[in-house]
Amino acid sequence: MQLADPQLLRDKAYINGQWCLADSGDTTAIYNPADASFIGEVPQMGAKETHHAILVAQQAQTSWAKQTAKFRSEIMLKWYALVIQHQNDLAHIITLEQGKPLAESLAEILYAASFIQWFAEEAKRVYGDTIPAPQTDVRIQVLKQPVGVTAAITPWNFPAAMVTRKLAPALAAGCSMVLKPAPQTPFTALALAELAHRAGVPPGLLNVVTGDAEAIGRTLCDSPIVKKLSFTGSTAVGIHLMQQCAPTLKKLSLELGGNAPLIVFADANVEEAVAGAMLAKFRNAGQTCICANRIYVHEKVYQQFITQFAQAMAELKVGSGFDLSTNIGPLINSAAKAKMKEHLDDAKAKGAQIIQGGRDHTLGGNYFEPTLLIDATADMLIAQEETFAPLAPIFKFHHEDEVIAAANATEFGLAAYLYTQNISLMTRVTEALEYGMVGVNTGAISNEVAPFGGVKSSGLGREGSKYGMEEYLELKYLCIKV
Numbered sequence: 001m002q003l004a005d006p007q008l009l010r011d012k013a014y015i016n017g018q019w020c021l022a023d024s025g026d027t028t029a030i031y032n033p034a035d036a037s038f039i040g041e042v043p044q045m046g047a048k049e050t051h052h053a054i055l056v057a058q059q060a061q062t063s064w065a066k067q068t069a070k071f072r073s074e075i076m077l078k079w080y081a082l083v084i085q086h087q088n089d090l091a092h093i094i095t096l097e098q099g100k101p102l103a104e105s106l107a108e109i110l111y112a113a114s115f116i117q118w119f120a121e122e123a124k125r126v127y128g129d130t131i132p133a134p135q136t137d138v139r140i141q142v143l144k145q146p147v148g149v150t151a152a153i154t155p156w157n158f159p160a161a162m163v164t165r166k167l168a169p170a171l172a173a174g175c176s177m178v179l180k181p182a183p184q185t186p187f188t189a190l191a192l193a194e195l196a197h198r199a200g201v202p203p204g205l206l207n208v209v210t211g212d213a214e215a216i217g218r219t220l221c222d223s224p225i226v227k228k229l230s231f232t233g234s235t236a237v238g239i240h241l242m243q244q245c246a247p248t249l250k251k252l253s254l255e256l257g258g259n260a261p262l263i264v265f266a267d268a269n270v271e272e273a274v275a276g277a278m279l280a281k282f283r284n285a286g287q288t289c290i291c292a293n294r295i296y297v298h299e300k301v302y303q304q305f306i307t308q309f310a311q312a313m314a315e316l317k318v319g320s321g322f323d324l325s326t327n328i329g330p331l332i333n334s335a336a337k338a339k340m341k342e343h344l345d346d347a348k349a350k351g352a353q354i355i356q357g358g359r360d361h362t363l364g365g366n367y368f369e370p371t372l373l374i375d376a377t378a379d380m381l382i383a384q385e386e387t388f389a390p391l392a393p394i395f396k397f398h399h400e401d402e403v404i405a406a407a408n409a410t411e412f413g414l415a416a417y418l419y420t421q422n423i424s425l426m427t428r429v430t431e432a433l434e435y436g437m438v439g440v441n442t443g444a445i446s447n448e449v450a451p452f453g454g455v456k457s458s459g460l461g462r463e464g465s466k467y468g469m470e471e472y473l474e475l476k477y478l479c480i481k482v
């Protein structure tokens with residue numbers, strides 16, 4: 001792959017403004033999920049290098065926090081401009097290491113950049129408060145101050161956007177960060193660090209440590225210097241990290257697993273519901289925590305929806321993300337493919353019918369055919385767990401109460417979607433759904449200005465929006481006797 005700017009493909013970690021090897025010299029090889037070809041190597045770092053990164057982050061944070069918000073904002077806007085300028089190279093790096101189609105990688109870069117721009121603007125609007133006091137001789141003020149040194153552990157499914165959704169509010173608020181990117185997709189994070197460096201982000205403020213997840217994660221969690229951890233990934237790892245953070249009482253943001261229901265009511269515009277379901281199901285080959293995992297369709301429009309959904313699915317082209325006609329790339333690894341097969345086999349054994357797909361793709365490797373199942377039921381694994389793959393199960397329902405109960409019958413509570421033209425029904429159902437985000441007559445809900453996050457086992461805290469900034473700020477109350 002030829003990048004316009006080959007310097008963006010960095011193969012060292014980034015600590016204190018320098019590109020570093022692991023102390024041991026050990027490296028990990030990174031492979032392309034589409035064809036298992038070798039991309040490059042990154043340092044296999046551990047506790048020692050992470051501890052060093054925390055110390056330099058502490059030093060850098062002190063001076064960064066003392067700068068004006070305008071100063072921080074201007075550096076961030078330079079970084080934003082560089083990301084936009086290099087969007088094609090960055091998108092190529094995502095497709096190379098993550099597999100998603102190039103158009104989706106480009107969309108992710110613009111989405112990632114939007115967090116940098118948004119939080120650069122928000123930096124200047126971190127207002128405190130003045131509260132009328134209960135006594136005449138007292139004045140009450142509330143300051144908002146940066147939490148200090150922060151840490152982030154990011155996943156492979158959005159290797160750019162999950163970095164900037166955490167890093168941009170941290171920098172804007174006056175915090176520093178030690179970031180551990182997913183082992184499958186370190187090169188995107190390193191390229192973003194290269195551009196931050198060029199934009200003038202001071203040494204030590206952003207550190208990218210690649211390597212041993214358990215050792216790096218434990219060091220970040222155990223450190224009393226690190227005041228906040230933000231993690232996106234599975235619920236199991238989120239709980240583990242929360243336990244590790246308990247002794248140092250860190251602030252936490254956890255964006256964890258989902259099991260999104262998409263409900264199509266009898267009065268829905270079926271054509272629009274099909275388009276929304278295609279988007280919500282097949283973005284990133286189904287590897288998104290807000291992907292529609294369960295599609296509930298009212299009996300009156302069940303057949304019509306299935307016919308139109310199958311027609312839309314027949315248009316999907318599976319292949320390399322670099323082929324511009326591809327809509328569905330490979331899954332991230334063989335474990336992801338094995339999980340899809342397990343869910344499919346379980347559903348078939350329990351009575352679901354395959355309408356489309358259902359087989360290994362002829363391309364082999366990590367590719368699988370986008371699959372449509374009907375007659376799905378609540379006892380199937382696909383109803384209970386996040387499949388994280390291009391498997392669309394359709395459940396038939398008859399009544400509003402029944403579908404609300406089914407949609408909520410999961411430990412997860414991240415995103416839900418519904419299609420109806422009836423405003424009263426929409427109001428009742430959105431209020432009853434136990435989810436952090438609800439899309440109404442749309443399958444696309446993600447943007448930088450809205451609070452992204454979940455309830456129940458889907459996590460804690462919100463990212464993006466003005467609420468995302470609060471996660472990197474502490475309140476300090478001043479009681480002034482006059």
Ligand SMILES: NC(=O)C1=CN([C@@H]2O[C@H](COP(=O)(O)OP(=O)(O)OC[C@H]3O[C@@H](n4cnc5c(N)ncnc54)[C@H](OP(=O)(O)O)[C@@H]3O)[C@@H](O)[C@H]2O)C=CC1
Binds near residue numbers: 154181214235
């Ligand atoms: N909410 C979301 O966006 C995501 C949800 N998932 C869900 O999780 C499932 C499994 O995917 P997977 O990638 O294994 O997700 P994980 O939650 O296992 O991994 C996510 C990140 O956490 C790291 N990690 C794992 N263990 C630790 C630890 N003890 N300390 C610190 N960091 C750790 C991983 O590194 P390493 O790989 O080196 O262990 C990776 O960078 C998916 O099928 C999906 O259901 C996955 C990714 C994103």
Ligand SMILES: O=C(O)CCCC(=O)O
Binds near residue numbers: 158288290
């Ligand atoms: O947690 C994820 O799966 C990444 C976020 C996707 C999005 O922001 O739409």
